[in-house]
Amino acid sequence: MSRKLFGTDGVRGRANTHPMTAEMALRLGAAAGRFFRRDGRNGHRVVIGKDTRLSGYMIENALTAGLTSTGMNVLLLGPVPTPAVGYLTRSMRADLGIMISASHNPAADNGIKFFGPDGFKLSDDAEAEIESIVEAQIDPAQPQNIGRAKRIDDGRGRYVEYAKTTFPAGQRLDGLKVVIDCAHGAAYRAAPEVLWELGADVIPLGVEPNGFNINDGVGSTHPEACAQAVIQNGAHLGITLDGDADRVLIIDEKGRLADGDQIMALLAARWAEQGRLRGDALVATVMSNLGLENFLQGHGLRLERTKVGDRYVVEKMREAGFNLGGEQSGHIVMTDYATTGDGLIAALQFLAALSDTGQPASDLVSQFDPVPQLLKNVRYAAGADPLAVEDVKSVIAAAEARLGAKGRVLIRKSGTEPLIRVMAEAEDETVLREVVDGIVAAVEQAA
Template identity: 80%
Template sequence: MSRKLFGTDGVRGRANTYPMTAEMALRLGAAAGRFFRRDGGSAHRVVIGKDTRLSGYMLENALTAGLTSTGMNVLLLGPVPTPAVGFLTRSMRADLGVMISASHNPHHDNGIKFFGPDGFKLSDEAEAEIEAILEGEIAPAQPQNIGRARRIEDGRGRYQEFVKTTFPAGLRLDGLKVVIDCANGAAYKAAPEVLWELGAEVIPIGVSPNGTNINERCGSTHTQTAAEAVVAHGAHVGIALDGDADRVMILDQNGRTADGDQIMALLAARWAEEGRLRGGTLVATVMSNLGLERFLQGRGLRLERTAVGDRYVVEAMRRGGFNLGGEQSGHIVMTDYATTGDGLVAGLQFLAEMARTERPASDLLHTFETVPQLLKNVRYEAGKQPLSDATVKARIAEAEARLTGRGRVLIRKSGTEPLIRVMAECEDEALLRAEVEGIVAAVEAAV
């Protein structure tokens, strides 16, 4: 069963435009409620969290209406990180978790993603079943069975207490000056409070959300702001989260940014030394740098690659029994602790390594030499199929032939935006640039 509405990370689009309308959110909530109430019975519950986007109010109310109309009892968490929804869905014995967020996208976008009762994101098959229900008549509950909705005031606090348990009990962050950039998003209260409670001197930025400034020149997709703060305050390290706090970038004391590949390399090496890395394997996507793969191979470890999307990383981890994975973009998944990427937990694991080794961030963050990698995006109009164009196919084949034995080419559609992503790796930077630009030009001509 195929999916049309759901992408690689739930349903996403521009707010107040299909499919991110109040009407669609209401129907989507009703369809999800009917899917999870297939067995009948009572006392079904769903937790709903959101980030700080203005449109979150509209979608939260619409989803609540749809869910309660099919008999689901709704527990509203307010602004919390995406991983908090995964955690609280399981902790509160809910049948369903919902996060309203478009992650790292601008404020005018929004999205809806679902978690099952185990705290993990729904499978492709489950999403396809919800779509099938959505396309038909959705049976409402009888009047006496309509669900209730209420706010949970301590959801964020429960999550914060859990996050602190992932930090080694014998360590503290005393003496560490930490810049934390919350991207004016979902972790704007949780992240600074957790760091302060663990003993750090905290310099918070991106903690003044107004509904339209989420991810705006801040956070994990714009680390320059955090870098400037690190240097200006003489901080030991910077942590930059994205709008829903499931991604992280870490900056050393010089303001230099390390991506998810470098963070995963450090954790994989440490966990392998401690005998904690299950199967001697790190799971990452096809976007992860070739240098990461070489680093792991040099230590007798294995890199298992998946399609792009943290959900596919998690699925591969669960199939193989692995406990560490993630994406170059900053999703770091540690199933010993969480069911999805958690930027704050990943940041704490790095800070624990700093505290344990008493080494500067610059020593720890640059674990391997990256192979030069170039990524460019080409936007296209809905309905276009630029990758089916014969000229584009021919240009991609030429690039693959030229890079054989010297690097690789990866061309794909984004699962969350109307973009063609053109990426290549090669140690010959001039050749790398020429091939990427050549493919980009062919795609632009096609669209």
């Protein structure tokens, strides 16, 4: 079943522009309500969380109207991280969870993510079915069956208490000075609270949302702000989240950045040593660095790759029974603790390693030397397919043969705009540039 509204992570776009309009949010809410009330019973419930964008008010109200019009009872959580919605959907026995957020995007954008009753994001098939209902005539509930809406005042508190249970029992963060950058986003209260309650000396950053400043110069898309705060305050480390707190990057005491690959390498090695890593494997996307794969092989572990998107990482993990995965961008998925990427809980796992080993953050963030990686984008005309051109195929095949086992080539189309992404990794940076530039030239000529 084809999908036009849904992308790789729900519905997303510029606020007040299709598809992120109040009218479409109302229809999506009504369609989701109809999808989950196929049995005709009353009493179904949905939890809705959001980040701190101004447009969140509009979309929240429109979704609520659509959902209640089809008989769903709505529980409004207010600003909470995306993983909190996954957790509370399951904890509160809801049939559906919705997060209103455009994650790391600017404040002018927004999005709608759906979670099933198990707390995991809906499958492609379920989203396609909801989309087909949007396009059809949606039957409203009878007047006596219209749903109710209720604000849940302690949603954030429930998540805070749960997050603390994922940190080793009896351990504290006393004596650790931690910068926490919340990107003026959904975790602006929850994340500092968790760290403070565990005993850390907390230096908050990006905790003054005004509806317009989410991800603006702060957060995981701008880690330099956190790095500067770490150096200025003599902190032991920095934790920088994105707007909905489902991804995290770590800054060591020297101001250096550790991406998701380095964090996953640390956790995979620790969990394997502790006998906690299921299947002796880590799940990551095709974008993760070849150095990570080499590191895992050196520890007798495997890297299972998926296409780009944390939802595909989670699908692979659930399908094969793995419990650790993520993306280079900082989505760290630990199904022992959460149903989606959770930046705060991943940071707590890093802090546990810091506490256990007594090593400085700078030792823990450098698990492997990344293989040099180069990515270039090539724009092409709508309707064209440069990757189907024989000359392009020949150039790509020659590049793969040249790199052999000492590198790799990854060519893919963007899922959101007409771009061909040309990425390669190689130990020799001169060869790397030649390979990428050769492919880019061939794609440009074909485009």
